[in-house]
Structure formats: C-alpha cells, structure tokens
Amino acid sequence: MSAVWVWVENRGGEIIAVGKEAIGAARMVADELGEDLVGIVFGHNVAGIATAAFDLGCDEVIGCDDETLDKSRIEAVGPLLVAQIQEHEPAAFIIGGSTRGRDVAAWVAADLDLGVVTDAVALEVDGDVVKATRPVYAGKLLATAFTKGSTQIVTLRSRAFPQAESTGNSGSADWIDAVVDEDDIPTKVVGFEGKGNTVSLTDASIIVSGGRGVGGPEGFEPVRELAGVLGAAVGASRAAVDAGWIPYDHQVGQTGKTVSPDLYIANGISGAIQHQAGMRTSKIIVAINKDGEAPIFKLAHYGIVDDLFKVLPALTAEFKKRL
Amino acid sequence: MKVVVCTKQTPSTTAVFSVNNGAVSWEDSGGKPNVVNPWDEYAVEEAIRVKENHGASQAIALTMGTPDSQEALKTCLAMGCDEAILVSDPSFAGSDTLGTARILAAALEKIDGAKVVIFGKQAIDGDTGLTPVQVARKLGWTPVTYVSAIKEIKGHTITLERLLEDGKETVTTDLPVVISVVKEINEPRYPSFMGIRKANRATIPTWSAADLNISGGVGAGASQADWSHVYAIPAREGSVEIIEGDSVEEKVAALVDKLFEEKVI
Known part of the structure; x- marks a missing residue:
C-alpha cells in the first residue's frame, strides 16, 4: 500500500474551505488504511500553504511553487499531477468538489485511465477500498460507489465533511518543479471579477x-x-x-x-x-x-x-x- | 468551422424513482419520463448561437445512448440544430465517464471541421460533470468548464467567461476547444412549429462501434467506477416538530430556543 493524497486547494494565500474539508476527510481515510497523508500544494507563493497543510494534519507535503500555477489553470496543474501520481502511485487521492477540483479529478483520471467517484457525502474504508456514499439522479437516490484502479480518486461535496483543525504538526515540504512552460499553455486568464463579500450559497453555514x-x-x-x-x-x-x-x-x-x-x-x-x-x-x-x-x-x-x-x-x- | 453539442437523454426533473433489487426505474405521471438533460438545453442553445453569431457553418447534435435517445436528438433538431447523430451500440452499455469520453472523442474525430464542442455542465442522472474534460483529454483539445459566456471567436482564438465559486474569470484560448456551459449563459429557445415538423421528418444516422475508431475499453467491463449499489434515501428519522404558540412572537421565541439547542446558530 501507499500513501493517501489530498488536494490542498488554495486561493489568495489561504486554504479554501473545501480544501480543509478534504484534508479532514483524507486524514480519516489515511488513518483507517494505516497510511501517511500527503498534501498536494500547488500555486504561486505557497510556502505558507504548505505550513498550514502540515498544521492541519498532513504527514508530508509535495509542493510546487510556480507562476504558471497561480490561477489554478488545469493545463498547468493537470500534467504535473499526472506525472507525480505515476511516480508515487498513491492509494487514494481525495479532492474537494469545487469547480476547479472537479476539473483536476477529470483530467488526472482521463490521462491515467482511472475511475472517479464524485460528490461524496460520506466515506468509509473497507479493506483497501475507499467506499463513498454519493447522491445520484439529482439527489433522489443514493449510491455506494468505489473505483477499481490503482489510485482511488474521490471528490467531496462541499460542506459534507468537517474542516480539519490545527494539530500543531509541522514539517518541510518536498518542493518539485513545474513541468509545463507558460508558452505551452494555450489558456490565458485575462480578467477576473470577484464576488466581493457576499456569502456564497455553497459555502454558507x-x-x-x-x-x-x-x-x-x-x-x-x-x-x-x-x-x-x-x-x-x-x-x-x-x-x-x-x-x-x-x-x-x-x-x-x-x-x-x-x-x-x-x-x-x-x-x-x-x-x-x-x-x-x-x-x-x-x-x-x-x-x-x-x-x-x-x-x-x-x-x-x-x-x-x-x-x-x-x-x-x-x-x-x-x-x-x-x- | 462546425460546432457540435453533446447531449444526453436523462430522466425528467419531475421523474419519481424506485429501486427494486438494485434496479433503478422511474416514471413521470405528468409528462415524458425521458428528456434532453436539462443542463444540455443551454448547450444546445449556445451551439445554435455560435452558428448564428460566430459564423459556424453547422450546429450538430451528438448523443451517445440507447436507440430511444433519438427522441432527445429530435428536440435538438426542433430547436434548430442542422444535424443530429446518435452513437449507439450494445457494447457501450454500462460505460463509465471514461468509456463515454473515448466513444464521444472517436465520434467527434469523425466529424470533419468540428472546432467547438459544447456540453452542459453535468447530466442530472450520474451528476459527475467529468465527461467534458475527459473528452477534451482524449482528443488532445483544450477544456474550459463552467462557461457563462462565449464573448468572441476570432480566427483561432476564443474568449470565454467562466462562472466559478469566487467570481467570473475571463480566459482566451486556442481552438479547438471542449467547453461545458452553465445556466447563466443563455435562455434556451422553444422549438418552433417548423422545427418540430422538420425534426419529425428527419432520419437520424446511428454510428455503431464498427463505425468508430475507439481507442481503449468501453462498456461495463471496462468501467473503472462502480456505483451499482443504488438505494432509496432513507426516510428522515422522526417527523417535523410544528412550533405552536398563542402569538407569532411566542412561536418565534420557541423556535429560536430550539435552534440554539441544536447549535446551528
């Protein structure tokens, strides 16, 4: 067996809510499997994010700090993740189900021919298998779902899991290099209009x-x-x-x-x-x-x-x- | 340049489901039990608009599904798509999103001149939202998800606005692209009378596995995800507590007490 990975989604120098929820859920999965939890921290100027990921309970952090990763473009994130997963073959990869998180799951699974369980509202570990409860048919029925490949990819519904809390843990991240040059990324972010201070529906308590x-x-x-x-x-x-x-x-x-x-x-x-x-x-x-x-x-x-x-x-x- | 909209036939939003020994069935007392996936209506409308406003030569609707999915494709024709293609083969049954992506990618490769492929953001049955990105990967095209506006298509460059949790992001990228669209993008038109007549007369070609050059496994045997254990949502335990009182103020005070006790405030 090998480690459990978690996507530490971050924005503006902070781990966002679904990222903290994912760390909490992935910690549970790692403990049940008896494996280490590895936080994946990609972005630009993310040294503080790596520190925060350790504090929230990650045993190790694989980080990449690069300008191309600043806007979370999938063409920069995807190939780097694919290469890392091929190298380390984690047992599971847990991702918060944000819009960007879903893209990450879809890209990685397509390139590595892996399955994905999306939108989990509960997780359990049965032997080596991570089983997820997820709503299907627009929430009218439930399914217990799992994937069969070497790395089990699961995305989580927002707010379905409690956020990980500070553990006081610390460590030093394994910093890796980006694999895609800016010139090879066709998609350019040319504008962004934030929502301001209004509480978003999916994040609201x-x-x-x-x-x-x-x-x-x-x-x-x-x-x-x-x-x-x-x-x-x-x-x-x-x-x-x-x-x-x-x-x-x-x-x-x-x-x-x-x-x-x-x-x-x-x-x-x-x-x-x-x-x-x-x-x-x-x-x-x-x-x-x-x-x-x-x-x-x-x-x-x-x-x-x-x-x-x-x-x-x-x-x-x-x-x-x-x- | 052609624009292709990938649609799926799904249960209607008002369908009522039952599960017997793991087999899911549904009915809709008020209308058709199966419809064009509601999220895909926005994709169909946008494909027609890419033709009307951005100079695409044709808008083509593409569906993978059982033969009865022709019905959903007729809706696309009635709305204004020029052509519809059904991709159907018994060997496709039980495909996961990856199998579906391989099949759709093979079909898209067969459509000469397709430069913009549009999906709804997800289908209301599986609800995964994975397929658009996975089709893009299988084709080697650029994926752009949760698109709320196609701002411009100029030469080989497309400008898109995406609706993300924290705001609207504007991106430019190169054609060909696979995009998924959200409800904000447009107001889907109703099929016209002429459109319905045309759709009813149309013969929809069916492409089978033999017509496609599919790379990789498809169907239930190749599926990497298992969600065969489907069940009804357990009824909520207990029933509603109706807060009574002689006045609105009394009821409200009692409710607020309860909410503090539940620790949700």
Missing part, C-alpha cells in the same frame, strides 16, 4: 430561502433582513427565480445549487422534489409556510405554520436581541 410564497421581488426583503442578522446566504426556489424576483445565482435545487448548510430556513417554499434534491442534506431544516400540508414539512425538522410576513420580521427581531 446558514441559508435563508424564499419561494413562491414571498409573492414578489419585494417579498425577498424580509428574507434578506433575516439573512443579514444571521450572516446567512439568501437562497430561492426555482419558482421565485423563474418569476424574475431574484437572480439565478440564488437558486437552490436540481437545476440550481446543491447546498448542505447547518441550518436551512425555507420561507414560502412548498418543497417540490426538485427543490428537495438541492437542500435535503442540510443539517437542520426549518419550514415557514401558511400551508401546513406543504411537502416541505415532511423534510423539515421544525415548522411554523403561519404568515411568513409576520414570522420573518419577528424572527429577525428575536435574533437581533439574542445575538
């Missing part, structure tokens, strides 16, 4: 969502106010997005975002199966709806059957008092 029941664009005001007090992201059902009350960015569900916050507060959302597919893995679900028969109450842990335009301002006021 609390989501306050509105559906058809909010009645119009102005109906999202009390939703936003509650979200503001809680530091939450604002979600929406497809009905509200299709009606043009709120941009598509906010849509939760089968053709929107899939989210797993600690707390999901559904306001005026009936709970169609397409919506449920996007939020059913939330830890605690609260439904606020006038209609006590709405399907959302079958999924919810707590419910208030009342007018959301009375409940929401009261909730906002109550949290303001207590937080």
